Amino acid sequence: MLARIARLEHRLDRRSGQGSAARQAGAGRAVDEALERPIVRGIAGPGLLAKTVVYRWQDHLPVYRQESIHARDGLELARSTICGWHQQLADLVERVVEAMLRDAFTQPYLCVDATGILVQAKEQCRKAHFWVMVAPERHVIYRYSHKHDSAAVDQLLAGYKGHLVADAHSVYDHLYKQGDVIEVGCWAHGRRYFHKALGSDPARSEHGLALIRALPRRTPSPDGHPQKTRGRPPPEVAPHRRRLFRLV
Numbered sequence: 001m002l003a004r005i006a007r008l009e010h011r012l013d014r015r016s017g018q019g020s021a022a023r024q025a026g027a028g029r030a031v032d033e034a035l036e037r038p039i040v041r042g043i044a045g046p047g048l049l050a051k052t053v054v055y056r057w058q059d060h061l062p063v064y065r066q067e068s069i070h071a072r073d074g075l076e077l078a079r080s081t082i083c084g085w086h087q088q089l090a091d092l093v094e095r096v097v098e099a100m101l102r103d104a105f106t107q108p109y110l111c112v113d114a115t116g117i118l119v120q121a122k123e124q125c126r127k128a129h130f131w132v133m134v135a136p137e138r139h140v141i142y143r144y145s146h147k148h149d150s151a152a153v154d155q156l157l158a159g160y161k162g163h164l165v166a167d168a169h170s171v172y173d174h175l176y177k178q179g180d181v182i183e184v185g186c187w188a189h190g191r192r193y194f195h196k197a198l199g200s201d202p203a204r205s206e207h208g209l210a211l212i213r214a215l216p217r218r219t220p221s222p223d224g225h226p227q228k229t230r231g232r233p234p235p236e237v238a239p240h241r242r243r244l245f246r247l248v
Helices: 017-024 046-058 063-072 079-092 094-104 150-156 170-178 187-196 202-214 234-247
Strands: 009-011 029-031 109-119 126-135 139-145 162-166 181-185 218-220 226-228
Touching: 046 063, 046 079, 063 079, 079 094, 094 126, 094 139, 126 150, 139 150, 150 170, 162 170, 170 181, 181 187, 187 202
Parallel strands: 109 162, 162 181
Antiparallel strands: 009 029, 109 126, 126 139, 218 226
């Protein structure tokens, strides 16, 4: 997994005219170019780099645990080295992420949410935010911002026109006023407050949760048979849902 770099050196034949000319030009040998690596002058090959990324972001294995795992296998690999690799890889794949973002903006709708995190600082940890943007069945894109405000939303969704599934936070309100972005309420966030109210108003909360549970996960196809809605374009699903929701 670590790259073993071997630069081949070819001695020029002194008996040939080419070798004599090369010596006269000040070159006694020719050296092949080093193998291209994802990280310039790095010793890690693509396999090890991909492994550390998958461990960290897909398998939720922190770098300090990766450090101990590699040490157990006889490879002294500091967590600071892994973090440095990931920082450089982030710059390397930025073009891929931008292409994913452009494709996501062409989808019928996007789902967006943010969560607060603590960031290490010299005096005291400060709060920042991770944003997640989901284009269902296609992309999951993460962004980072120092603040949770309208400016961060504008940077995340710059140029987007379409339906947006988000919570009712005021940071999105200015998007809907312009008319290019259509607000779509998030049932997950809506249900949360019915659940929180169970202790103070159980009767009405239970009724609200029951209505939400009654929302169909399947809609009938034109021939009357149940059919999953996932993967079907919104214009086909919407008429059936409107008809069934009246019953709820």
